[in-house]
Amino acid sequence: MTDATRIRLMSSSFILGFFLLWEVLCIVLNVSDLILPRPSEIAVTLWTRFPVLWPHILQTLYATLTGFTLGVIIGVSIGVLIGTSRVAYGVAYPLLVGFSSIPKVAVVPIFVLWFGSGTTPAILTAMVICVFPIVVNIATGLATTEPDLEDVLKTLGASKKEILWNVGLPRTMPYFFASLKVAITLSFVGAVLSETVASNKGIGNVMMTASSNFQVSLVFAGLIVLALMGVALYAFFSFLESRVTGWATRGNDIAIT
Amino acid sequence: MNMTSDIPAQAMPVPATPPASRTNPVHARPAIELQDASVVFGKGPQSVTALSPTTLRMERGDFLALVGPSGCGKSTILRLVSNLIQPSSGLVLLGGREVAAKELRIGMAFQNPTMLPWLTIEKNVMLPLKIVEPFKRTFRQDRKGAYRDRVHALLAQVGLKDFANHFPWQLSGGMLQRANLCRALIHDPDLLLLDEPFGALDQFTREELWQILQDLYLDRKPTVLLVTHDLREAGFLARRICVMSARPGRVISDRAVDLPQPRDIGVIYDPAFVEMTQGLRELIAQVRK
Numbered sequence: 245m246t247d248a249t250r251i252r253l254m255s256s257s258f259i260l261g262f263f264l265l266w267e268v269l270c271i272v273l274n275v276s277d278l279i280l281p282r283p284s285e286i287a288v289t290l291w292t293r294f295p296v297l298w299p300h301i302l303q304t305l306y307a308t309l310t311g312f313t314l315g316v317i318i319g320v321s322i323g324v325l326i327g328t329s330r331v332a333y334g335v336a337y338p339l340l341v342g343f344s345s346i347p348k349v350a351v352v353p354i355f356v357l358w359f360g361s362g363t364t365p366a367i368l369t370a371m372v373i374c375v376f377p378i379v380v381n382i383a384t385g386l387a388t389t390e391p392d393l394e395d396v397l398k399t400l401g402a403s404k405k406e407i408l409w410n411v412g413l414p415r416t417m418p419y420f421f422a423s424l425k426v427a428i429t430l431s432f433v434g435a436v437l438s439e440t441v442a443s444n445k446g447i448g449n450v451m452m453t454a455s456s457n458f459q460v461s462l463v464f465a466g467l468i469v470l471a472l473m474g475v476a477l478y479a480f481f482s483f484l485e486s487r488v489t490g491w492a493t494r495g496n497d498i499a500i501t
Numbered sequence: 502m503n504m505t506s507d508i509p510a511q512a513m514p515v516p517a518t519p520p521a522s523r524t525n526p527v528h529a530r531p532a533i534e535l536q537d538a539s540v541v542f543g544k545g546p547q548s549v550t551a552l553s554p555t556t557l558r559m560e561r562g563d564f565l566a567l568v569g570p571s572g573c574g575k576s577t578i579l580r581l582v583s584n585l586i587q588p589s590s591g592l593v594l595l596g597g598r599e600v601a602a603k604e605l606r607i608g609m610a611f612q613n614p615t616m617l618p619w620l621t622i623e624k625n626v627m628l629p630l631k632i633v634e635p636f637k638r639t640f641r642q643d644r645k646g647a648y649r650d651r652v653h654a655l656l657a658q659v660g661l662k663d664f665a666n667h668f669p670w671q672l673s674g675g676m677l678q679r680a681n682l683c684r685a686l687i688h689d690p691d692l693l694l695l696d697e698p699f700g701a702l703d704q705f706t707r708e709e710l711w712q713i714l715q716d717l718y719l720d721r722k723p724t725v726l727l728v729t730h731d732l733r734e735a736g737f738l739a740r741r742i743c744v745m746s747a748r749p750g751r752v753i754s755d756r757a758v759d760l761p762q763p764r765d766i767g768v769i770y771d772p773a774f775v776e777m778t779q780g781l782r783e784l785i786a787q788v789r790k
Binding site: 390392393395396397398399400401402406410411414415417489491492 | 583584585603607608609611613615617618619620628629631632633668670684688694
C-alpha cells in the first residue's frame with residue numbers, strides 16, 4: 245500500500261468515524277432530535293425529501309455559478325488593469341481595500357432594496373463577495389512577473405500586448421486558480437446567505453423555513469447538502485488547477501540530470 | 502526619463518533605408534555602431550554612470566568578445582544594443598539605423614536560461630517565431646509543420662533532439678543553456694547577443710558549449726557580441742576582444758584574435774593562447790584598481 249492510499253483510507257475512516265461518534269453520542273446521551281438529530285435520521289430525511297430539495301439545489305447552484313462567473317470577469321479585468329499599470333494600481337487600490345473590508349452580509353439589504361427579494365440579490369452577493377480575492381491575485385501575479393522573462397520578449401521587439409499574452413498571463417495562472425478555489429467557496433457562501441435573508445428559493449431559504457417549522461432534521465439535511473456542494477465545487481476547481489497549472493507544482497518530480 | 506531628446510536631430514542625416522533592404526547594399530554599414538553612447542541612471546547627485554561615452558564599431562559577421570571587471574558596463578552595452586535601455590547621450594546604430602527601427606533581427610541569450618516554465622522546450626524555442634517578423638505572419642499555419650521541423654532540426658544540432666517535449670524543470674543547467682542558444686538563433690538573427698551565457702556552468706559543460714556555439718556561428722555567420730568574464734572563452738570563440746575599464750566603463754583595448762576557425766578546444770593550452778589570455782588578465786587586473 246502506498247503512502248497516498250493509506251492517507252486516503254485514514255481520511256475516509258476519519259469522516260466515517262465522525263458520523264459514527266455523532267450517532268452513538270446522540271443515543272447514549274439521549275439527545276432530543278429537536279436539538280441535534282442523529283445522522284441516520286438526517287440521511288432518511290435527505291433521501292425522502294430529495295425530490296423537494298432538488299430544485300432548490302439547482303437554484304443555489306445557479307445563483308452561485310452566475311455570480312461567480314460575473315465576479316471572475318470583473319475581477320480579472322480589474323486585476324489585469326491594476327497589475328499592468330502602476331498608476332492604476334496606486335489610484336484604485338485604496339478604494340478596493342475599502343470595498344473589500346466591508347462585511348458582505350451588509351450589502352444584502354441594499355441589493356434587496358434595489359432588486360427586491362429573490363434570485364438577483366443572491367447572484368449579486370455571490371458576485372461582490374468573490375471579486376476581491378481574484379483582483380488581488382491577478383494583480384500580484386502580473387506585478388511579480390520576473391523582469392528576466394519579460395526581457396526575453398522585449399529583445400525580440402514584442403509589443404506590450406504580446407508580453408502580456410505570452411508571459412504575464414500564463415505566469416499569473418497559478419495565482420488565478422488559487423484565487424478561484426477561494427472565490428467559488430465565497431460565492432457559495434454569498435448566495436446561501438442572501439437566500440437565507442431574502443428569497444423564497446434555494447437551500448438557504450429551505451433551511452430558514454425548516455428551522456421556523458422545527459423540522460430540525462431537514463435543517464441538517466440542508467447543511468449536509470451545502471457541505472457536499474461546497475466540496476464538489478472546490479474539488480472541481482482544484483482539478484482544473486492541477487490540469488492547467490501543473491507546471492508550477494511539478495518541480496518536485498525527479499528531474500533528468 | 503527623457504534621454505532620447507537629442508537623438509532624432511543627430512539621426513537625421515542617416516538616410517532612411519526601407520526595411521526590405523535587409524539583404525542588399527546595407528552590408529556596407531557596420532552591424533553595430535556606438536557613437537559616444539553613454540548611460541546614466543538617475544538624475545542629480547544620486548545619478549550613477551553605468552557607461553562613459555563609448556565608441557565601438559562591429560562589422561557584419563564579426564565575433565566580438567567584451568571582457569572587463571564586474572560592473573564595468575559590459576552588460577549595459579548589450580542592453581543598449583538590444584533596446585532594453587536607451588542611451589543617455591550619443592547614438593546606437595544597428596545596420597546604420599536606430600535600434601528601434603529593427604533594421605537587424607536580434608537574438609539574445611542571458612546567463613539565466615529564462616525558459617518560460619509553462620512551455621515545453623520546443624515551444625520555448627519556437628517563441629521568437631511567434632513574435633518576430635516575418636515569421637509571425639504565418640505562425641498559425643506553420644507552428645505544427647515547417648516551424649516545428651525547424652525547431653527540431655536546431656535542437657538536434659545541439660544534442661537536444663529527444664528533449665523537445667520536456668519541460669524546462671526536467672533539464673539540467675547545461676541543457677537549458679543549449680535550449681537558450683537555440684531560442685536565440687531560431688529566427689536567424691543578424692545579431693546574436695550573449696550575456697555571460699555559460700557563466701553558471703561547470704568547466705566541462707562550458708567547453709562543450711563553446712564548441713557548439715562555434716559550430717553554430719560558423720554555420721550561420723551572424724554578428725556575435727559576447728559579454729563574458731572568462732578570458733579563455735573570449736579567446737577561444739571571438740575574432741576580436743575588447744577590454745573595458747572599471748566603472749564607469751569605456752573600451753581601453755581592442756585586439757584581434759589571429760587564430761583560424763574552427764578552433765580545436767586544445768588550443769586553450771597552446772603557449773601563444775595562454776600568453777594572450779595572460780596579457781588580457783594583466784590588463785584587467787590593472788584597470789580594476
